[in-house]
Amino acid sequence: MKIAVFSTYRYDEEFLSRFNTGHELSFFTVALTEETVKLAEGFDAICIFVNDRVDSEIIKTLHKGGIKLIVLRCAGFNNVAIETANELGIPVLRVPAYSPEAVAEHAIALILTLNRKTHKAYNRIREGNFSLEKLMGFNLHRHKVAVIGTGNIGKAFCRILKGFGCLISAYDPYPSTELQDLGVKYGTLQETLNDADIVALHCPLTETTKHLINKETLKLFKEGAMLINTSRGGLIDTKAVIKALKTGQLGYLGLDVYEQESTLFFHDHSENVIQDDLITRLISFPNVLITSHQGFFTKEAMEEIAQITFKNIDAFSKGEELVNRVK
Known part of the structure; x- marks a missing residue:
């Protein structure tokens, strides 16, 4: 799958690249907002973090641009309009537990x-x-x-x-x-x-x-x-x-x-x-x-986040059960 990864830093790219299971990743340092949502056009999925904003209007724009999957590389999902995503048939997958x-x-x-x-x-x-x-x-x-x-x-x-x-x-x-x-x-x-x-x-x-x-x-x-x-x-x-x-x-x-x-x-x-x-x-x-939201920031947690993120993506691409879907 072609995946647009938002809000990325050097450490995100390092761990996601290391545990990539064969997907085409494009890394964007900017957060996902109304101004940057056009960057996701032509991709199959987006991978986002805690401060990316995915409200109803952005999800509708993503849907029109061909996005089929939203993957969170975190546990929280309060920044995503889940109901709108479900209505449009876009699964939202998260990492429920990472170290x-x-x-x-x-x-x-x-x-x-x-x-x-x-x-x-x-x-x-x-x-x-x-x-x-x-x-x-x-x-x-x-x-x-x-x-x-x-x-x-x-x-x-x-x-x-x-x-x-x-x-x-x-x-x-x-x-x-x-x-x-x-x-x-x-x-x-x-x-x-x-x-x-x-x-x-x-x-x-x-x-x-x-x-x-x-x-x-x-x-x-x-x-x-x-x-x-x-x-x-x-x-x-x-x-x-x-x-x-x-x-x-x-x-x-x-x-x-x-x-x-x-x-x-x-x-x-x-x-x-x-x-x-x-x-x-x-x-x-x-x-x-x-401190600046660094509680999650350990080697073990970053490894788990990357591994579970790709398990979620692989499950969707293979048509398997989406155990980490937010409903």
Whole structure:
């Protein structure tokens, strides 16, 4: 199949080329938008990532241009108009699970860095400052962690937390018996958030979870609690979180995702003035740590993404069952 691959970087081309099962790939560094959709004309399929926008109008344009398949090289699909794709008979295939430990471990890294302030200690030492003032953290052992969403990544995260001796509560419409056997206690969202020292988001972004963390749910947080989001930026109402940081209701914030990240993340803006006032405000807080959607970015995860992506493409081209189709 002829496949147009959007939002590609050197590492995407490296891994997709290595695991290619015989398809003709054309790599485009630009994201898929209304302005770039014409690049897909004459191809059989498109391969996209988290910040490519595939709304109803773009899908109709893709359909007219001959696209028969949309392949996501990620798990989330909130950026794709699934109903329109189904109506036009264009399957949307995703990578539902790729090294969930990669994202779970990155969430732990955010927690440990914010808590023990290792990023600040690193900078101090380089400047010859060996003081311990204002570097005090807290033991994770016996502290309560609220896990929102216990899919594959949430499960991996909980297993790591057990090693630290944390008290784990969880909220998910479909409780995991595996985690319950490990001692994870499920409850309502209010029960889960109540008295938690750390809140970690591992749920998908849907209409019901959009701005799950807002000015009302933030009131349920223990004063000074830590919030970690390595899932999707839209789970958080950024303005409400900034207000909670200013009042001290929220004590720490670790983000690997951001609601308006599509115009920022994965690009070098070091020579430009960032026009997004919300993220510049967040960056100014000493108790906020932001990474650029790198939670997935490990060798093992990239290998799995490439392999599953081509399994999806091969299944479609051979007329086999599309096990990873988004319906």
